[in-house]
Amino acid sequence: MPVAVIGASMTEFGDRDAWIRELLAEAGVAALDDAGIDPDDVEHLYVSNMASGEFQGQTGIMNALAHDLGVMPAYSERVDQTSSSGGAGIYEAWQSVASGASEMTLLVGGEKMHHKTTAEATDIIASITHPDEYKHGVTLPSFAGLTARHYLERFDAPREALARVAVKNHRNGVDNPHAQFQKEIDVETALGSPIVADPLRLYDFCPITDGSSGLVFTTEERAQELTDDYAVVSGIDGATDTHVVHERDDPTVMGGVVESSRGAYEMAGIEPEDVDVAELHDMFTILEFLQMEGCGFAEQGCAWEQVMEGRTERDGEFPINTSGGLKSKGHPLGASGVAQGYEIYKQLVGEAGPRQVAADTGLACNVGGFGNCVITTVMEAR
Amino acid sequence: MTFDAHVCPNGHATCPGHALCPECGDPQEGTVDLTDRTGEVVTWTTSTATPPGVREPNTLAIVEFDVSDATEGPDGDDTVRAIGQATSDDVETGDAVEPVYVEELRDPDIGLHKYVNVLVDVRGHASRRPRNSHRSGGITCVRQYERPFGAVGCPHRQSYGRL
Numbered sequence: 045m046p047v048a049v050i051g052a053s054m055t056e057f058g059d060r061d062a063w064i065r066e067l068l069a070e071a072g073v074a075a076l077d078d079a080g081i082d083p084d085d086v087e088h089l090y091v092s093n094m095a096s097g098e099f100q101g102q103t104g105i106m107n108a109l110a111h112d113l114g115v116m117p118a119y120s121e122r123v124d125q126t127s128s129s130g131g132a133g134i135y136e137a138w139q140s141v142a143s144g145a146s147e148m149t150l151l152v153g154g155e156k157m158h159h160k161t162t163a164e165a166t167d168i169i170a171s172i173t174h175p176d177e178y179k180h181g182v183t184l185p186s187f188a189g190l191t192a193r194h195y196l197e198r199f200d201a202p203r204e205a206l207a208r209v210a211v212k213n214h215r216n217g218v219d220n221p222h223a224q225f226q227k228e229i230d231v232e233t234a235l236g237s238p239i240v241a242d243p244l245r246l247y248d249f250c251p252i253t254d255g256s257s258g259l260v261f262t263t264e265e266r267a268q269e270l271t272d273d274y275a276v277v278s279g280i281d282g283a284t285d286t287h288v289v290h291e292r293d294d295p296t297v298m299g300g301v302v303e304s305s306r307g308a309y310e311m312a313g314i315e316p317e318d319v320d321v322a323e324l325h326d327m328f329t330i331l332e333f334l335q336m337e338g339c340g341f342a343e344q345g346c347a348w349e350q351v352m353e354g355r356t357e358r359d360g361e362f363p364i365n366t367s368g369g370l371k372s373k374g375h376p377l378g379a380s381g382v383a384q385g386y387e388i389y390k391q392l393v394g395e396a397g398p399r400q401v402a403a404d405t406g407l408a409c410n411v412g413g414f415g416n417c418v419i420t421t422v423m424e425a426r
Numbered sequence: 427m428t429f430d431a432h433v434c435p436n437g438h439a440t441c442p443g444h445a446l447c448p449e450c451g452d453p454q455e456g457t458v459d460l461t462d463r464t465g466e467v468v469t470w471t472t473s474t475a476t477p478p479g480v481r482e483p484n485t486l487a488i489v490e491f492d493v494s495d496a497t498e499g500p501d502g503d504d505t506v507r508a509i510g511q512a513t514s515d516d517v518e519t520g521d522a523v524e525p526v527y528v529e530e531l532r533d534p535d536i537g538l539h540k541y542v543n544v545l546v547d548v549r550g551h552a553s554r555r556p557r558n559s560h561r562s563g564g565i566t567c568v569r570q571y572e573r574p575f576g577a578v579g580c581p582h583r584q585s586y587g588r589l
């Protein structure tokens with residue numbers, strides 16, 4: 045049965061004093077409020093989170109949130125798919141309603157990371173890698189450096205194109221009051237910032253962030269009773285690529301992006317050109333190119349041309365990351381996929397404020413690991 | 427410790443190995459020793475944001491080895507890829523490199539995957555193996571092939587303080 049989204053929330057992203065339990069509760073309360081429903085209405089609760097145990101020694105957070113929101117005896121479950129935990133939560137929430145198991149599902153994604161040093165946080169994230177990668181000190185940023193060099197050399201793309209992704213997303217983030225960075229940068233600043241994983245520099249990477257985001261799902265029938273403005277999840281699919289990143293045949297193709305987006309398009313009955321606005325997982329600038337190509341918005345090796353031409357700016361033909369993306373908004377691991385859904389929902393119901401673009405169909409692509417697990421969601425306005 | 431690619435009966439090769447061949451699902455029963463082979467750098471990066479216990483900067487390379495002589499079947503892989511730490515920061519795409527042996531790659535007392543370096547201790551020979559030996563590459567890094575082999579040891583190790 046068709047599944048609707050009737051409410052969304054997002055906390056302030058950044059360096060927060062609140063711990064994971066409090067962050068989740070803040071987004072949970074706000075999502076229920078936005079949807080205009082009571083805790084008693086919630087039948088399933090999903091909590092997207094990668095590593096609350098590793099970051100804060102707090103496990104069982106689905107139960108903690110259920111208690112703090114008073115949604116007992118609702119079924120509750122924590123969803124971990126590393127960086128794509130949020131997208132995986134959307135998939136779980138959609139399944140719970142589509143299957144008839146739940147008529148009202150609350151999804152809250154969150155992560156508390158900023159209290160750790162950059163090296164500690166990087167190591168927690170790097171622990172997703174295969175031991176044969178980890179023992180060499182491989183990190184997610186180093187995968188991005190390896191892939192970016194290959195992309196630039198193979199497709200003869202200018203280094204500046206990657207900086208343009210950062211500049212665009214920072215500009216969009218200026219109008220997002222929840223974003224960690226609400227500050228414009230220029231190409232020179234990005235290209236002059238310190239090297240993190242050659243050829244990528246500081247401004248090619250998203251920051252370490254605390255934050256939480258929520259979405260409320262119900263049947264389309266129930267949505268029609270509750271509100272005039274809602275969106276439907278018209279297509280959704282998830283896919284998995286290799287654990288060992290260097291085993292992929294083509295380093296510039298994210299198989300999980302290709303497979304999950306094809307699945308989502310097929311379910312929605314649309315083509316890539318039908319999408320009006322997209323949130324892509326720009327944890328690293330190079331990922332925006334790989335997802336534009338994997339989702340079918342550009343031919344392989346050509347995404348950078350659209351960025352250089354300004355086509356993906358907020359006022360361009362095909363806006364990407366109107367929220368500011370992970371780049372300026374920040375990347376609280378478990379929250380990010382849910383916050384992508386928040387932005388697409390707000391764009392579709394016309395509540396995106398200064399970031400508003402004309403859109404009836406939106407897409408969110410949430411990437412876990414370095415493309416290891418990917419969820420693509422298509423939403424349409426009703 | 428060894429530095430092997432793992433091969434299924436259909437000639438599909440991966441490094442590291444898996445319970446079942448990711449390509450066809452058959453068990454990977456064969457191995458190809460990569461320690462004496464020359465590989466080619468597919469891409470590389472120098473990472474400055476390294477986790478605790480890892481050298482900084484850390485130059486990493488994805489290296490492709492020709493294994494066509496050791497894989498059978500019409501569908502067999504001609505090459506297999508591995509990742510390693512370069513012993514020099516002077517690396518370019520397309521460079522020819524070969525594996526060298528180092529005793530420990532990162533501090534075994536720091537980091538989340540504790541078992542990575544413990545494996546070396548279990549074998550018990552790591553600390554007694556000559557520093558420049560490349561015969562056993564269970565822990566491997568790559569270096570410029572052009573340099574005299576063994577003459578400079580492993581710069582990675584020298585630059586790594588107590589590691």
Ligand SMILES: [Zn+2]
Pocket residue numbers: 434435436437438447448449450451452
């Ligand atoms: Zn096979």
